Amino acid sequence: MAELAGLDDPKMRAVNTKHGDDHGVNLTKLRAIAKRLKTQPALAQQLWDTDDTAAKLLALLICRPRAFDRDQLDTMLREARTPKVHDWLVAYIVKKNPHAEELRTAWFADPDPVVASAGWALTTDRVAKKPDGLDLDNLLDLIESGMKTAPDRLQWAMNHCLAQIGIDHPDHRARALDIGERLQVLKDYPTPPGCTSPFAPTWITEIVRRQNT
Structure with a gap:
């Protein structure tokens, strides 16, 4: 100490x-x-x-x-x-613990927005690595209806999930981009030069561009 x-x-x-x-x-x-x-x-x-x-x-x-x-x-x-x-x-x-999935589902629906943000973070990890079994359409529904008014840390976690869906799942990319454009969450977030904006449409477009280069 x-x-x-x-x-x-x-x-x-x-x-x-x-x-x-x-x-x-x-x-x-x-x-x-x-x-x-x-x-x-x-x-x-x-x-x-x-x-x-x-x-x-x-x-x-x-x-x-x-x-x-x-x-x-x-x-x-x-x-x-x-x-x-x-x-x-x-x-x-x-993420490295055997109880990760059980905790993901429990935290995802928790009324405490900080706890819920952990559930969303674990869900984003699954979107990227183990999407089988996830209902991506339902996740997009929840983001569309709740992200705009969510508390900051929960909003950030939901936005990351939105971007990850758009980046990793081409079949859902157009909807993810549309949700991001309509909600405008983090559009004006200050971003240092050389860094990618957390605004989901910009984030998705830039990462997909890099993957295709």
Whole structure:
């Protein structure tokens, strides 16, 4: 904890705070600590049990993803209220866990929009990697009816799913583009030079162009 505190950069903390995170540790340096520590489930649990975001992020890098049961992961997600911890928990732990699909369906319909956003993130992963069994038309229906007014993090997750459907499934691309154009979600999102806009029609068109080049 002292080492993490020593890495805290006030300027980085100020930038992260604008995005809802409350840490100032350079993530490259955090990963270097994790590489040094290697897998240590007991230490990971101690770090997770703190109220410190950097410690929780480090915990996710040194734990054993497949060791958690369903209820543990559900509790952890509901405790992960900062965006980076939430994102890393889903990406690095839940996706690699045997309970991922069960949690996907449970979280997808959760009334808490932050929890629901995790369900949508796992659904987007399936859209890209294991679409068999998914009702893509129904997903597009839900996006069309709910994305415009969804809270920010849920909206972002739904938008990613919309883009992924348009990118990976040509039969649904025209509808995905149409939904994005009509809803205009994230159309004016500030995008650095050289980066692809998260506005779904632009995102879909650019990635498909690259794939066909």
